[in-house]
Amino acid sequence: MMMNETVPLSTTMLPHYESPLPALYEPQAQPPKPRLMFKMPRVVPDQKGKFESDELFRRLARETEQVRYTGYRDRPSEERRQKFQSQCRDGYTEIAFINTGTNLQLSFTPAPGGYSADVDFNKEPGKVHIKSHFIMNGVCVRWKGYLDLERLDGVGCLEYDEDSARIEDAILREELDKYKAKLREFEDKQRPFKVNMHQAPNEVFRMFDPMI
Known part of the structure; x- marks a missing residue:
């Protein structure tokens, strides 16, 4: 044999070994992953209670609270x-x-060709009275106040909006x-899988011990 001569090697594969015993760990059917979607509520369950007890709401509910227009602060006054x-x-x-x-940010439904009914320039000369309904920190509130058209500041406060709160409470319920109906449906679907998972180990050991 010459130096550096390549020698062919036999690489016979071993046959696949099959155990005569049953597998101890058969893959079990997996329950479907939960797909419960719950829409985040817009309001808290007890809106009025929070409005009356929350310190921020209590401060903003005072009619003496001063307000100021904050838009376009980098522009000239006029x-x-x-x-x-x-x-507006x-x-x-x-x-x-x-x-x-x-x-x-106050919003109100604009009227075609004019101002919203929630914006009143005629109530007092040189002032505009504004009302706006919105949800703040999970509570339906109404902002009510006025701003001076020259100084762009004024007085306003928050009020508990009972009518809007009643509508939002119905949506929340x-x-x-x-969500509760979907949860019950999901639990009903999961129950057969939970039963099978508990029975599976006994079925395996019964193969080796018929007394089980």
């Missing part, structure tokens, strides 16, 4: 006045409670009922 009135006509504006530093 342009800001025009922007403010334009926003379009159905929204931004304000802040000065003492607490709470910023809000409906969503909870749907």
Whole structure:
């Protein structure tokens, strides 16, 4: 044999070994993964209780709370006045409670060709009275107040919006009922799998010990 000569090697594969005993760990049927979707509620269960007990709401509910228009703060005063009135006509504006530093974006349904019924420029000369309904921290509230058209500041407060709260409470109860029904349906589907999982180990050991 010459040096560096390649020698062929036999690489016979061993036959696959099959155990005569049954497998101890047969894969069990897996239950389907849960697909419970719960829509996050917009309001808390006890809206009125939170409005009356929460310190922030209690402060913002005072009618002496001063407010200020916060839009376009980098623009000249006259342009800001025009922007403010334009926003009121379009159905929204931004304000802040000065003492607490709470910023809000008020919105109201604009009327075709004019201002919303929630925006009143005629109640007092030089002022605009505004009402706006919205949800804050899970509570239906109503902002009510006025702003001076020259200084762009004024007075306002939050009120508990009982009518809107009643509507949102009904939606919340409906969503909870749907979720509970889906949960019961899911648990009913899971029950057969749980029974099979508990029975499987006994079936395996019974193969080796008929007394089980």
